[in-house]
Amino acid sequence: MNRSSIRLVICLFIILVVSNSCKQNNNPQTTTSVQNAEWWKEAIVYQIYPRSFKDSDGDGVGDLKGIIEKLDYIKSLGVTAVWLNPIYSSPNADNGYDVSDYRGIMEEFGTMDDFDALLAGLHERDIKLVLDIVVNHSSDEHEWFKQSRSSRDNPYRDYYHWWPAEKGEPPYRYSLFDPKGDAWQYDSLTNAYYLHYFAKQQPDLNWSNPKVRQEVYDILRFWADKGVDGFRLDAFQFAAKDTTYPEFPDGFEKDFIQYYAMQDGLHDYLKEMNQEVFSKYDVMSVAEGAGRNFDDAHKLVDRDRKELNMAYAFEGVDIPKYEGYELATMKEVFSKWDKEFNKDGWLSIFLANHDQARMVSRWGNDSEAYRSASAKLLNTFILSMRGTPYCYYGDELGMTNIDFDTITQYQDIAAINGYQKALSEGEDMDLFMKKLNFGSRDNGRTPMQWDNSENAGFTLGTPWLPVNPNYIDINVQKENSNPGSVLNHFRELTTLRKQNPVLVYGSYELFAPEHPSIYAYTRTLGDKTLLTLLNFSKESSDISLEVGWAKSPIIINNYNDLQIIDDSIKMKPFQAVILNIN
CATH class of the missing domain: 2.60.40.1180 (Golgi alpha-mannosidase II)
Known part of the structure; x- marks a missing residue:
C-alpha cells in the first residue's frame, strides 16, 4: 500500500470516529443509562382486527393474505409490533373469541401457510407479532367440550365447570354476554349446568385441572416455536374460579371485577406458565385487565414476580361515557397509574381497541371542523406517554364511529344480547340505542378505509360489517398524499418516539x-x-x-x-x- 492509500485510510478512519462521536453526543440513549431496558417496552404496537383490515378474496371478510398485501403500509407507519386479534378456527359466536381449534386457522382467514408467510413478512420488516390467546374459555364446538358434555365420566369432564342438576339450581353467577345475565347454561345431555362468564357458546375452562394447564402451555409452545414474539391473554384475570361457588350478595354483578377477577390460584397458574413457556422464549406477555387494585396489578407484572411483562389496565379507557367525561378525571387516572408503576412493573398505554368505539368519537371531536386536530392530539398522547403504546388500526387515519339506526345493523353479540336484556327489563330503549350507537364495539370494527373506491377498497364483495360512509374523505390514499394529514402526523410521532428514549423510559x-x-x-x-x-x-x-x-x-x-x-x-x-x- 502506497503513502497516498495509507493517508486515505487514516482520513476515512478519523471521519468515521468523529461521525460516531457526534451521533453519540446527539443521542440521549448513549449518554443516559437505562436500567431494565426491554424490546417490548420500546415497542410501538399496532392492533389489527383481521376481519376488518383487508379482504383478499372478495368474500367480504378480511384475511391473512389481505394483511400480507399491506405489510409495506404497516412498515411505513413506523410501528414495531403487530397484535392480531384471534385467527384460530372458530364458529364465530364472538368473532373468533370462541376458539374451536387453537392450532388451526379460521377458514375465512386462510391457511397455516398464509400465517407462516405473514409471520415471515413481518419479521423481514423488523416487525414483531403478538397473538391473542383465548384460554379463559373455549368454544362449545371445541373437541374438549364435545367430549366433556358427552358423559359425566368422560376424561375431559373436568376440563370445564359443571354443576349436577340433582344438586338443585347452581348459585347465581352473572354472564356478561347472556341475554338473561345467567352464567350457568343447562345441558340436558348429562342433566347438568356448565359455567360461562361470557356467551353460552363460550364455556369456561377449569384451570384448577393440571391437564388443562398443560394443554395451554403446549399451545403456547406451538406458536412460540413458530417464531411468534408475544401473547396477549384474553380475559385471563377471570381464569381462576372459587369452585366452592359461595353465595354472592345482591347486585354483585355491578362489581364484576371485584368478585370475578384475580381469584386464588391465578398467580400460581401464571408463575407456572412463565416457568414452562415464557422464560424459555424472548416473548412479550400481557394479560387483558390488571385486576381489582394496584396490588393485583403489581403481582401480575413486577419483575421479581416472574409472571407477566406488562399490565393492560382498563380504568383509563373506560372514562368516556355517553354523557361525556372530565379532563380532570383523565389526568388523575393516567397520572396515578404512572406514579404507581414508576419504579417497578410496566404499563400499556391505549385509548382504543376492538372492545371500544372509535377513539376520536369517544375522546375527541369527530365533527368535520375538529376531527383531524383531535385525532392528532390523541395519537400524540398515546405516543408521548410512558408505557408500551397500543395503536388501533384506523386511528392513524382518524376513523370515526359509524351511525347505525336499528339493532338489526349490529353484528356484535354483546350488542344484540344486551338489547334483548334491556328490552326484557323494560329499559328506555331510545336511550339504550343512543348509548349503543355511541359506545358499541361495532364502531371500532368497521372495515379499514383504504381509498375512495367502492367499499373503501376493503373488499370487492359485500363487507361483513358496513363501511363508514365517510371513507370518501377519510382513507389511506387521500391522507398519504397530504403532508398535514392525521396519517402523516402519526408517522412523525412514531419516528419521534423511536428517536427519543426519553419518551419510552423517561x-x-x-x-x-x-x-x-x-x-x-x-x-x-x-x-x-x-x-x-x-x-x-x-x-x-x-x-x-x-x-x-x-x-x-x-x-x-x-x-x-x-x-x-x-x-x-x-x-x-x-x-x-x-x-x-x-
Whole structure:
C-alpha cells in the first residue's frame, strides 16, 4: 500500500470516529443509562382486527393474505409490533373469541401457510407479532367440550365447570354476554349446568385441572416455536374460579371485577406458565385487565414476580361515557397509574381497541371542523406517554364511529344480547340505542378505509360489517398524499418516539394539574426533558409556563404555528405540541 492509500485510510478512519462521536453526543440513549431496558417496552404496537383490515378474496371478510398485501403500509407507519386479534378456527359466536381449534386457522382467514408467510413478512420488516390467546374459555364446538358434555365420566369432564342438576339450581353467577345475565347454561345431555362468564357458546375452562394447564402451555409452545414474539391473554384475570361457588350478595354483578377477577390460584397458574413457556422464549406477555387494585396489578407484572411483562389496565379507557367525561378525571387516572408503576412493573398505554368505539368519537371531536386536530392530539398522547403504546388500526387515519339506526345493523353479540336484556327489563330503549350507537364495539370494527373506491377498497364483495360512509374523505390514499394529514402526523410521532428514549423510559410529571382544558406533562431522562401540551377543547386556551419554556424548540405540532405571549402559550382548539425544554 502506497503513502497516498495509507493517508486515505487514516482520513476515512478519523471521519468515521468523529461521525460516531457526534451521533453519540446527539443521542440521549448513549449518554443516559437505562436500567431494565426491554424490546417490548420500546415497542410501538399496532392492533389489527383481521376481519376488518383487508379482504383478499372478495368474500367480504378480511384475511391473512389481505394483511400480507399491506405489510409495506404497516412498515411505513413506523410501528414495531403487530397484535392480531384471534385467527384460530372458530364458529364465530364472538368473532373468533370462541376458539374451536387453537392450532388451526379460521377458514375465512386462510391457511397455516398464509400465517407462516405473514409471520415471515413481518419479521423481514423488523416487525414483531403478538397473538391473542383465548384460554379463559373455549368454544362449545371445541373437541374438549364435545367430549366433556358427552358423559359425566368422560376424561375431559373436568376440563370445564359443571354443576349436577340433582344438586338443585347452581348459585347465581352473572354472564356478561347472556341475554338473561345467567352464567350457568343447562345441558340436558348429562342433566347438568356448565359455567360461562361470557356467551353460552363460550364455556369456561377449569384451570384448577393440571391437564388443562398443560394443554395451554403446549399451545403456547406451538406458536412460540413458530417464531411468534408475544401473547396477549384474553380475559385471563377471570381464569381462576372459587369452585366452592359461595353465595354472592345482591347486585354483585355491578362489581364484576371485584368478585370475578384475580381469584386464588391465578398467580400460581401464571408463575407456572412463565416457568414452562415464557422464560424459555424472548416473548412479550400481557394479560387483558390488571385486576381489582394496584396490588393485583403489581403481582401480575413486577419483575421479581416472574409472571407477566406488562399490565393492560382498563380504568383509563373506560372514562368516556355517553354523557361525556372530565379532563380532570383523565389526568388523575393516567397520572396515578404512572406514579404507581414508576419504579417497578410496566404499563400499556391505549385509548382504543376492538372492545371500544372509535377513539376520536369517544375522546375527541369527530365533527368535520375538529376531527383531524383531535385525532392528532390523541395519537400524540398515546405516543408521548410512558408505557408500551397500543395503536388501533384506523386511528392513524382518524376513523370515526359509524351511525347505525336499528339493532338489526349490529353484528356484535354483546350488542344484540344486551338489547334483548334491556328490552326484557323494560329499559328506555331510545336511550339504550343512543348509548349503543355511541359506545358499541361495532364502531371500532368497521372495515379499514383504504381509498375512495367502492367499499373503501376493503373488499370487492359485500363487507361483513358496513363501511363508514365517510371513507370518501377519510382513507389511506387521500391522507398519504397530504403532508398535514392525521396519517402523516402519526408517522412523525412514531419516528419521534423511536428517536427519543426519553419518551419510552423517561419519568412523567404532571404540569398545571388544575388547568381545565389543557393536559400538560413533562418526560425526563437524564439531562433531557420534553414538555407535552394537549388542549382537550374546541376553544382556544392559554397556559402559563416556566420562564423560558415557551421559546423552547418545537419537536412536533399538529398545527403550522404556535402562538407565544411572553412565558405563555395560546393553544388552538385540540392543539397538541411537544417542546424540547432542556
